[in-house]
Structures are given as C-alpha cells and as structure tokens.
Amino acid sequence: MTSVLAIETSTSACSVALLVGESVISRYSEEPRSHTKLVMSMVDQVLARASIKAIDLDGLAVTLGPGSFTGLRIGFATIQGLAFGLDLPVVAVSSLQVMAQTAARKQGLEVGAIIMPILDARMGEFNCGCYRLESNGQFSVLMSDQLLAAELVLALIEKYQPNAVVGEGGQLEVTGLIDLYPDAVDLVSIAEPKFAQGMAQSIDSIELIYLRGTDAWQKRKRIRAI
Numbered sequence: 001m002t003s004v005l006a007i008e009t010s011t012s013a014c015s016v017a018l019l020v021g022e023s024v025i026s027r028y029s030e031e032p033r034s035h036t037k038l039v040m041s042m043v044d045q046v047l048a049r050a051s052i053k054a055i056d057l058d059g060l061a062v063t064l065g066p067g068s069f070t071g072l073r074i075g076f077a078t079i080q081g082l083a084f085g086l087d088l089p090v091v092a093v094s095s096l097q098v099m100a101q102t103a104a105r106k107q108g109l110e111v112g113a114i115i116m117p118i119l120d121a122r123m124g125e126f127n128c129g130c131y132r133l134e135s136n137g138q139f140s141v142l143m144s145d146q147l148l149a150a151e152l153v154l155a156l157i158e159k160y161q162p163n164a165v166v167g168e169g170g171q172l173e174v175t176g177l178i179d180l181y182p183d184a185v186d187l188v189s190i191a192e193p194k195f196a197q198g199m200a201q202s203i204d205s206i207e208l209i210y211l212r213g214t215d216a217w218q219k220r221k222r223i224r225a226i
Contacts, residue, residue: 003052004059004195005043005082006188009035009075010067010095011119011168013181016042017188018050025049026185035074043078057088059200061191063182064092065209066127066145067119072208080203089200091191094209095119096129096145096167101186103166103178104133111135114142116162118153120170126153127211130160138190147211 004019014035017026027042047054062079065072072095083090099117103109111133119127130143142160150172157165157174166178194200 002059002192002195003050003057004061004188004191005046005054005057006061006184006191007039007043007075007079008063008095008098008182008184008187009039009071009078010063010065011071011181012068013183014038014042014071015182015184016046017184018046019188019192020050020052023050024185024188026183028183028185030181035071039074039078054082054086057082057086059089059091059191059195061091061093061184061187062206063095063098063187064206065095066121066147066211067095069210072210076208083203089195090203090206091194091200092206093187093190094129094145095182096127097131097139097141098182098187098190099167099180100129100131100133100139101190102180102183103164104139105186106180107164107178109133109163113163114160115139116157116160116165118165118167118169118172118174120168120172121147121211122170124171125149126170126172128153128156130156130162138193145209145211 006017008015012032015028025046096117100115113133129145131139169177
C-alpha cells in the first residue's frame with residue numbers, strides 16, 4: 001500500500017495531503033504568513049489520522065513554483081528535511097499545474113477543458129500557464145509557465161479561449177476569474193501516477209523555479225521536465 005505525503009505552500013494557502021492506498025487525508029488553511037507555524041502541524045495531523053509514522057512513507061511531493069518566494073522555500077525546506085532524513089524520493093510539480101487540477105476538481109470540468117491559472121507577481125506582471133484536461137484526469141501543457149505583463153496575459157486568454165481562468169487576478173481585469181489557490185489534495189493526485197511510473201527524483205536533483213519581474217528580483221532555477 002503506497003503512502004505519499006504532499007506539501008503545497010506556494011501561495012497564501014498552506015495545505016498538506018497524505019495518500020494511503022486509495023484514501024487521501026488532507027489539511028488546508030488560508031492564513032498568509034503562517035506557513036511556518038502550520039505546515040509541520042498539518043503533517044503531524046494527517047499522519048496521526050492515518051495511524052502511520054513518517055518512517056512508513058514511500059515518497060513525497062512538493063510544488064516547485066512559481067509562487068511566493070518565502071512560501072516556496074518553506075514547503076521545499078520541509079520536504080527536503082523529510083527526504084534527507086528518511087531517504088525518500090520526491091515528485092516535484094508546477095504550482096500552476098496543481099492550480100489547474102484544483103480547478104478541475106472544484107468546478108467539475110469535463111475532458112478537453114482548457115484552464116489558464118494565473119498568479120499575481122506584482123509590478124504589473126503575472127505567472128501564467130495553460131493546461132488541457134485529458135481523459136486520464138491529468139493535464140497536458142498547452143503553454144509552459146511564464147512570467148508575463150498584463151497585456152500579454154490578456155492576449156493569451158484571447159488566443160486559447162480557456163474554459164476557466166483561475167487564481168489571483170490582482171489588477172488584471174478578467175471576466176469570470178475564479179479565485180482559488182493550489183491544494184495539496186490535487187498535488188498528490190498528480191504525483192501518485194508519477195511514482196507508479198518511476199518518475200520520482202532524488203531531492204538533490206530538484207530546484208525551485210522563481211519568476212521575477214525585474215532583473216534585481218529575477219532568479220531562475222529549473223529541473224528537467226516531469
């Protein structure tokens with residue numbers, strides 16, 4: 001029976017999900033600037049609810065960005081500590097892909113639906129991706145995650161005609177924008193088949209991806225596509 005622990009802290013939301021066999025136990029909270037306080041408590045709660053210990057885990061999952069610099073570091077550092085301490089493999093997933101998966105679950109979207117997740121990166125720019133829901137319940141990438149000016153995001157919405165635009169619009173005026181954050185429940189649903197396919201990695205080979213709007217803030221770290 002496979003046990004996978006997923007942690008998602010890339011936005012104002014903090015969430016943890018534990019897959020044990022076919023059951024998922026999760027915790028979710030939207031308390032900005034409280035991730036450090038919440039994340040390990042949530043981990044302890046889901047493990048206790050499942051009546052297992054960390055040593056019983058088979059793998060870990062984490063979002064690698066884009067998103068809040070501080071939030072990403074908190075989640076990654078937690079996974080890093082668990083991975084090193086327990087010698088566990090990790091699946092890392094785009095925060096925006098998890099947002100798309102969360103939207104599909106919450107909105108009941110059908111196969112073929114196109115979802116454009118966006119996160120306000122401030123300074124008039126947005127982290128943006130575009131995904132299509134396939135018959136296996138997973139998403140294919142129509143446009144890789146990018147940092148874009150507001151006018152370019154609007155142009156891409158016009159181009160792809162998504163069934164749903166989700167996330168943080170900030171000053172971006174998008175009709176019908178669905179306000180939601182990525183959820184670890186959906187991270188673990190993306191990660192589980194990747195574990196089954198042997199696509200998990202050593203934590204040493206994973207780096208966060210930061211997208212910033214100016215040279216002074218920009219940091220880009222990439223991992224191979226998963």
